Amino acid sequence: xxxxxxxxxxxxxxxxxxxxxxxxxxxxxxxxxxxxxxxxxxxxxxxxxxxxxxxxxxxxxxxxxxxxxxxxxxxxxxxxxxxxxxxxxxxxxxxxx
Amino acid sequence: xxxxxxxxxxxxxxxxxxxxxxxxxxxxxxxxxxxxxxxxxxxxxxxxxxxxxxxxxxxxxxxxxxxxxxxxxxxxxxxxxxxxxxxxxxxxxxxxxxxxxxxxxxxxxxxxxxxxxxxxxxxxxxxxxxxxxxxxxxxxxxxxxxxxxxxxxxxxxxxxxxxxxxxxxxxxxxxxxxxxxxxxxxxxxxxxxxxxxxxxxxxxxxxxxxxxxxxxxxxxxxxxxxxxxxxxxxxxxxxxxxxxxxxxxxxxxxxxxxxxxxxxxxxxxxxxxxxxxxxxxxxxxxxxxxxxxxxxxxxxxxxxxxxxxxxxxxxxxxxxxxxxxxxxxxxxxxxxxxxxxxxxxxxxxxxxxxxxxxxxxxxxxxxxxxxxxxxxxxxxxxxxxxxxxxxxxxxxxxxxxxxxxxxxxxxxxxxxxxxxxxxxxxxxxxxxxxxxxxxxxxxxxxxxxxxxxxxxxxxxxxxxxxxxxxxxxxxxxxxxxxxxxxxxxxxxxxxxxxxxxxxxxxxxxxxxxxxxxxxxxxxxxxxxxxxxxxxxxxxxxxxxxxxxxxxxxxxxxxxxxxxxxxxxxxxxxxxxxxxxxxxxxxxxxxxxxxxxxxxxxxxxxxxxxxxxxxxxxxxxxxxxxxxxxxxxxxxxxxxxxxxxxxxxxxxxxxxxxxxxxxxxx
Amino acid sequence: xxxxxxxxxxxxxxxxxxxxxxxxxxxxxxxxxxxxxxxxxxxxxxx
Numbered sequence: 001x002x003x004x005x006x007x008x009x010x011x012x013x014x015x016x017x018x019x020x021x022x023x024x025x026x027x028x029x030x031x032x033x034x035x036x037x038x039x040x041x042x043x044x045x046x047x048x049x050x051x052x053x054x055x056x057x058x059x060x061x062x063x064x065x066x067x068x069x070x071x072x073x074x075x076x077x078x079x080x081x082x083x084x085x086x087x088x089x090x091x092x093x094x095x096x097x
Numbered sequence: 098x099x100x101x102x103x104x105x106x107x108x109x110x111x112x113x114x115x116x117x118x119x120x121x122x123x124x125x126x127x128x129x130x131x132x133x134x135x136x137x138x139x140x141x142x143x144x145x146x147x148x149x150x151x152x153x154x155x156x157x158x159x160x161x162x163x164x165x166x167x168x169x170x171x172x173x174x175x176x177x178x179x180x181x182x183x184x185x186x187x188x189x190x191x192x193x194x195x196x197x198x199x200x201x202x203x204x205x206x207x208x209x210x211x212x213x214x215x216x217x218x219x220x221x222x223x224x225x226x227x228x229x230x231x232x233x234x235x236x237x238x239x240x241x242x243x244x245x246x247x248x249x250x251x252x253x254x255x256x257x258x259x260x261x262x263x264x265x266x267x268x269x270x271x272x273x274x275x276x277x278x279x280x281x282x283x284x285x286x287x288x289x290x291x292x293x294x295x296x297x298x299x300x301x302x303x304x305x306x307x308x309x310x311x312x313x314x315x316x317x318x319x320x321x322x323x324x325x326x327x328x329x330x331x332x333x334x335x336x337x338x339x340x341x342x343x344x345x346x347x348x349x350x351x352x353x354x355x356x357x358x359x360x361x362x363x364x365x366x367x368x369x370x371x372x373x374x375x376x377x378x379x380x381x382x383x384x385x386x387x388x389x390x391x392x393x394x395x396x397x398x399x400x401x402x403x404x405x406x407x408x409x410x411x412x413x414x415x416x417x418x419x420x421x422x423x424x425x426x427x428x429x430x431x432x433x434x435x436x437x438x439x440x441x442x443x444x445x446x447x448x449x450x451x452x453x454x455x456x457x458x459x460x461x462x463x464x465x466x467x468x469x470x471x472x473x474x475x476x477x478x479x480x481x482x483x484x485x486x487x488x489x490x491x492x493x494x495x496x497x498x499x500x501x502x503x504x505x506x507x508x509x510x511x512x513x514x515x516x517x518x519x520x521x522x523x524x525x526x527x528x529x530x531x532x533x534x535x536x537x538x539x540x541x542x543x544x545x546x547x548x549x550x551x552x553x554x555x556x557x558x559x560x561x562x563x564x565x566x567x568x569x570x571x572x573x574x575x576x577x578x579x580x581x582x583x584x585x586x587x588x589x590x591x592x593x594x595x596x597x598x599x600x601x602x603x604x605x606x607x608x609x610x611x612x613x614x615x616x617x618x619x620x621x622x623x624x625x626x627x628x629x630x631x632x633x634x635x636x637x638x639x640x641x642x643x644x645x646x647x648x649x650x651x652x653x654x655x656x657x658x659x660x661x662x663x664x665x666x667x668x669x670x671x672x673x674x675x676x677x678x679x680x681x682x683x684x685x686x687x688x689x690x691x692x693x694x695x696x697x698x699x700x701x702x703x704x705x706x707x708x709x710x711x712x713x714x715x716x717x718x719x720x721x722x723x724x725x726x727x728x729x730x731x732x733x734x735x736x737x738x739x740x741x742x743x744x745x746x747x748x749x750x751x752x753x754x755x756x757x758x759x760x761x762x
Numbered sequence: 763x764x765x766x767x768x769x770x771x772x773x774x775x776x777x778x779x780x781x782x783x784x785x786x787x788x789x790x791x792x793x794x795x796x797x798x799x800x801x802x803x804x805x806x807x808x809x
Contacts, residue, residue, distance in 0.1 A: 081529065081531065563776065
């Protein structure tokens with residue numbers, strides 16, 4: 001069940017992360033287009049490490065397959081994951097690719 | 098020798114485990130079904146070498162790092178218990194992710210055998226994997242398997258490979274040892290190199306025709322099935338179809354035949370017992386055969402239902418339901434993971450409650466444990482089926498409504514609890530791997546159905562049988578151990594025990610001691626509600642109602658129980674939404690690890706069940722007759738007191754939350 | 763006579779039911795007859 005990963009973050013921390021949004025994150029990605037992950041912007045080490053084991057780390061490619069309300073269906077390394085808005089916002093991607 | 102099964106979640110470990118050991122552990126086509134290690138012996142029929150092999154099935158892991166509870170179990174076992182061989186299940190459709198874990202397993206100096214599972218799916222996608230090269234690159238044996246198949250599945254080759262691998266040295270193709278584990282950046286750099294290494298291998302051994310990051314027809318399906326709004330009516334439709342088939346169409350058809358046999362047996366026994374003392378006759382006929390028979394009569398309905406639920410789980414739809422529900426769950430302070438215990442809880446609340454163990458946040462875990470039993474479990478199905486059949490004309494909406502009622506109650510309760518605990522302000526991330534849809538296996542659904550049926554019969558023959566007998570005895574005798582005369586059951590031991598409770602239930606629409614007694618025995622096992630009703634009202638057949646009219650001479654079962662449809666609905670909800678059976682309460686106790694939470698949970702569940710029944714009965718009666726039902730005012734006072742008490746706790750919780758916020762700011 | 767036989771039958775059924783419960787409990791079942799409710803941390807692979 002490790003693929004169902006959830007963690008609590010105090011809401012105050014998340015506000016800081018959100019205000020800092022000069023680069024594009026996954027929520028602004030075009031559907032069906034491959035992007036390169038620039039950064040996983042989170043102070044939560046465990047979360048970053050967990051995403052790493054799925055193959056979600058800088059330099060890897062990611063594709064948004066569909067957006068279903070607050071959930072983003074993404075494809076990383078031949079697998080489909082459903083992630084939520086909060087998580088999509090911390091995955092910073094590079095547009096020019 | 099001992100062999101450990103390790104691999105990514107949903108790579109098919111438990112399916113393979115069941116296939117080689119002949120056990121029937123729970124499987125599902127969604128990640129995270131296994132939360133504890135399970136052991137079994139390889140069955141003789143495929144163990145040609147005759148070596149005694151014990152296989153340990155471990156929960157899924159993406160890496161050796163202890164990020165999740167399941168990964169911890171897997172890591173601890175592999176590191177500390179020194180299995181002779183590790184069987185690494187690799188999902189052939191996702192080599193690039195799976196081999197990351199593989200490369201870590203290869204470093205442990207325990208011989209590794211790779212089972213390249215789901216190789217049929219990979220072939221369907223025209224992905225070609227060069228097995229010899231893969232084996233050579235990794236320095237371990239690679240065997241292609243299709244564990245969902247019963248023949249030509251490669252499992253015999255796998256076992257031969259395991260036996261050959263025993264005692265061998267394992268060289269690591271990628272050596273990541275010697276890195277200072279406390280230095281975070283060094284570890285990260287190393288893991289990056291590890292991924293590079295894996296990428297290199299995948300490029301060499303794998304040839305893909307279909308790129309997996311393009312939209313497929315499956316993704317189109319997801320847009321509807323997991324859509325934020327459309328997903329809910331679709332789920333309702335699916336559940337309605339499940340109930341319609343199991344309780345209206347195929348289920349009753351089989352049940353009629355089955356109940357015919359039970360009735361035949363009853364009649365045969367009745368003739369045989371001619372001339373025997375009436376007390377003994379009553380115990381054997383009405384208590385044992387009648388009571389157990391009434392419960393067992395629902396077996397076909399339940400089997401059909403579990404067959405359909407197994408098909409649903411197998412096809413990959415449940416993971417989509419979890420995605421749809423996640424939105425609501427997060428908003429109410431639960432973890433996205435909380436949905437899994439609840440889905441498992443539709444079978445039995447106990448494994449459901451146990452599955453909550455994987456939720457790391459203590460408050461979310463305890464809240465999930467507290468709310469999972471609201472989900473109608475398999476034992477509650479006969480109760481639902483009974484009331485659907487007797488009072489609601491077998492309408493499939495009745496059962497479906499109960500599931501959605503349960504979801505609503507869970508949502509409301511979670512909101513209240515998060516306010517009481519003062520942690521309404523935390524958010525959580527949610528990731529769930531979406532397994533591919535597949536055509537569900539009839540064979541696996543049949544196996545699951547029979548294992549449920551077997552369990553049901555065992556339960557009927559033990560706990561339910563003994564309960565029914567006790568009920569029969571208590572009904573037959575009064576406190577002076579004299580036989581009750583005909584028509585004076587009101588003075589029996591059972592009536593005396595149940596009557597004080599019955600008074601409390603008048604505002605809910607069912608103040609009869611018989612109904613109270615059935616609810617009380619329901620805490621031993623929920624099927625007992627049906628068994629006890631059968632015993633106290635002397636009804637042995639709840640299914641074939643046409644025949645029933647002939648036998649009893651009364652107009653209907655509904656007439657005997659003296660319940661209106663509204664009161665019946667209220668009674669059904671009372672039995673579904675009050676605390677679960679004692680066994681499930683025991684499981685709640687061990688998962689919560691806190692007596693205050695446990696008693697709080699039981700009190701909350703009672704309060705919730707009472708309030709829901711009260712509202713159903715009173716509002717329903719008001720709508721149907723234009724006047725409130727019996728005992729409106731005392732009931733209102735009780736419910737108001739409970740709500741006030743909750744409101745007080747919420748207020749205290751809000752203060753706590755405000756203090757916390759002030760501290761962190 | 764018939765009464766004694768019937769009593770014995772009832773007694774037999776009760777003994778069978780109780781012993782089945784005891785056996786299942788010993789095997790680690792948390793709930794008799796609930797599938798998948800066994801917790802086996804340690805080996806019980808002799809079945």
